[in-house]
Amino acid sequence: MDDKNLPECLTVAGRPMHLRLTGLVPVLTRRILGSFVDTIPIYRQLPEEELSGDITRVVESSLHLVARVLRERRGPLPEELSALVASAARRAEEGIPLEAVITAYHLGVQQAWDALVEPAERDDLADVLSANRLLLLFLGTAVEAICASYLAERQSMLSQEQYARDRVTSVLLRGESVVGPAADAGIRLAARYLVLSLALGTHPDEHQKGPGGPIASRRKLRRIRGALEEFAGSSAGEGLEEGTVLSVLDAGGGIVLVPLAEGGGTPWEWATTTRLTDALSRAAGVAVTAAAELAAPEKVKDAAGLTRQVLEVVRAFERPPGLYRLPDVTLEYQLTRPGAGRDALAALLSPLDGHPELLHTLETHLAHRLDRRGTATALHVHPNTVDYRVRRIAHLTGLHPSDPLDTQRLAAAVAARRLGG
Structure with a gap:
């Protein structure tokens, strides 16, 4: 001027x-x-x-x-x-x-x-x-x-860092050599990983219309990631290694890879993983169901596939939220593997195809551990109606829910139908 x-x-x-x-x-x-x-x-x-x-x-x-x-x-x-x-x-x-x-x-x-x-x-x-x-x-x-x-x-910078993390995670989950991508990203690979498949419940705020629902979903994921990082840092020395937690998550869940220390022959304390699952649930304010396995970097792909299958079985059998491993659902897992056996199990319920109220009653009755009053309350019907429908199920399928052996077969048949689509 x-x-x-x-x-x-x-x-x-x-x-x-x-x-x-x-x-x-x-x-x-x-x-x-x-x-x-x-x-x-x-x-x-x-x-x-x-x-x-x-x-x-x-x-x-x-x-x-x-x-x-x-x-x-x-x-x-x-x-x-x-x-x-x-x-x-x-x-x-x-x-x-x-x-x-x-x-x-x-x-x-x-x-x-x-x-x-x-x-x-x-x-x-x-x-x-x-x-x-x-x-x-x-x-x-x-x-x-x-x-x-x-x-x-x-x-x-964060976008570049996140891209590098995502690339390392993707390579691990594909079972490819990860040494180069990890070096490029400045990520030190752990000797082994805690591989978690997560199913996240829906927060009440996610039901809001407009932008409120998506914002609540993003906030839930941010709390989940923060809890993972905090737990990995605070639990170093308990088998966890302070390092980069890798994840592929959306509002419904996904895969998490938590770095673990060498182990030195000491068995992994699964109680630590239970505490982690509880911490994630508290942070997110929703129910968290997790399937877990341990794996070296080159075995992460197989472990991720197994934990996803275990999580499917847990959800198909309507188990409560919490931490699960394959030994917890071995029978259910084997019964629901694809093939002739699963098809035969699913076919046991074919007589109910024209009776959706009976199929729903059976699923609800099994979920309530054959408690007729609990089933009636869940279905909003009289307990006598539950008794009548149970008799109809037994008549059509030849399997009676009150018989312990038949109950196992019915539960497996329900899961087979769900997992078979």
Whole structure:
């Protein structure tokens, strides 16, 4: 802006404020850098080269910009903030917390303000108040710009990190060599993994219409991931290894790979996995059903396939939420394997195909462990109606739910029909 078009200068003790501030830049820069080191712990850990180089230049640039703001009595223009914006991106790349960056700007403005108004007299009050508004305008505009730059850089970095994690997870689940992708992603492979197949219940908030439902789903997943990371870190030394937890999850569940320590011949304590399952359920606020297995990296594919099948069996037999392994459902698992045996089991219920109320009654009766009153309550019918339908089921299928052997065959037949589609 041409000098003749500039507004009247703001003054302090008879001297234009922008000239006073410009003259103080060398002294103020040293003072501000000192306040960074004294007040912000992470700045004490920065290399001297960075403090005396990049950060010093940004402080000097900011002070000169504040002087221009005072001289022209206006807020900073976007193009004038380019040095600050670029610096914020570099701090994000270096991993310096955003709150530390923002604190640094507040400290710098505070130091500049104190030095600027130190010689102020009573007659300077109006100009001092105007200068105060301008510095607040500078600070607000600058913080907004640096936050946007910092967060954009972090988002870009997180996207790259997540892509690298997803690639390693995908390679592990395909059973391919993972050494190269893990090295590229900076992920140290564990000697073995706890492979978890998860089924997540639906949070009540997910039923909301509009954007509320999807937001609730994302919040649930974020809590699940946070609980996984926290548990892996806090349980190091109990068999878990502090490292990268890999996952492929959506609102309904998915696969999680938790890094484990070497083992050294010590059996894995499955109670630890039970605690993890409980922790995930508490964090998400929903029921969590998990199937688990241990596997070396090259065996993750097979373990993931097995845990998915175990989880299918658990859900088909309507087992309660919690942790399951193959030994917990060995009989059910074997009965429901694809083939002639499963088809024959499913065919036992073919006589009920034209009677959906009977099939539903059978499923509900089995789920309630043959409790006629519990079944009646669930179906909203009289217990005598349950008795009548049970007799009809026995008549049509030749299998009576009150007979222990027939009960096993009926339960297996129900699961076979479900797993067979």
